Amino acid sequence: MILRIITPPLSANAxxxxxxxxxxxxxxxxxxxxxxxxxxxxxxxxxxxxxxxLHYDHAVAANAIAETFGAPLLVHRDEYEFSRKFWYNGLYASVSNPQFVVDGEVIKIGDYKLKVMHTPGHTPGSVCFYEARKGLLFSGDTVFPNGSIGRTDLPGGTYAQLHNSLKKLSGLTVKRLYPGHGAPVENGNWHIRMALSFF
Ligand SMILES: [Zn+2]
Ligand SMILES: [Zn+2]
Structure with missing residues (x-):
């Protein structure tokens, strides 16, 4: 079961x-x-x-959950290292003792096998999590429904990289897209293709 919780202050989806x-x-x-x-x-x-x-609207609460439950905190190394340079302005959350995930790695949690897809562009270490068997993609701020894409004008953002990342995602079978903001949608492939068509 997947529960969506809309969180303050910018309505990011948990x-x-x-x-x-x-x-x-x-x-x-x-x-x-x-x-x-x-x-x-x-x-x-x-x-x-x-x-x-590690943008603050997605990740500021990470330490508290990890500490409360003794849970590991998983993030891409590029994201962590970049955030260390930029945490001071509040754009990036500061996380403690993360474990680093790498592109292609599969994280197994109960019924879910989540493949890490490194998708830089919105930020240097943005990743999407892909559940191949169920056709689910958790896309963070990389891609949203109806062809919307993540901002690339913030520090660490790169438009060309985001384009490449979307090409990479377009090779997946995505039945349901779970974006970092807004409601999840069916037929994720269509939404990803829409985003690619705007480049
Ligand atoms: Zn973001
Ligand atoms: Zn966001």
Whole structure:
């Protein structure tokens, strides 16, 4: 079961993947809010915190969840290293003791096998998480429904890289797209193709 929790302050989506193990993808920008939301859902344990990128609206709550539940915090090394240079202006969240994920790695959490797709462009270490068997893509701020793409005008953003990343994603079979903002949609491939058509 996948639960979507819309988090303050910028309505970033936190996704809770519930099976015998529990993963939270992008806990959002407010620790108290997400901890309460998890409690209200009867969630007493979190086995892993996965981060599509470290922008504050997606990742400020990551440390609190990792500490509360003793869960590992997973992020791409490029993202972490870049964030160390830019955390001071508040754009990037500061995370403690992350574990680094690499492109192509598969993270198994209960019923979900999430393949890490390194998709730089919005940020240097943005990743998407792809569940091949179920056809699910958690796309962070890389791609949104109806052809929208992530901003590339912030520090670390690169338009050409985002283009390449979308080409990479367009090779996947995506039945359902779970973006970092806005509602999830069916037929993810169509939405990704739309985004590519604007380049
Ligand atoms: Zn972002
Ligand atoms: Zn965002």
């Amino acid at each position: 996704y809770v993947l519930r099976s015998e193990k529990i993963a939270v993808i992008d806990p959002g920008g407010d620790a108290d809010f997400i901890l309460n939301a998890l409690k209200n859902q009867g969630i007493k344990n979190v086995n892993a915190v996965l981060l599509t990128h």
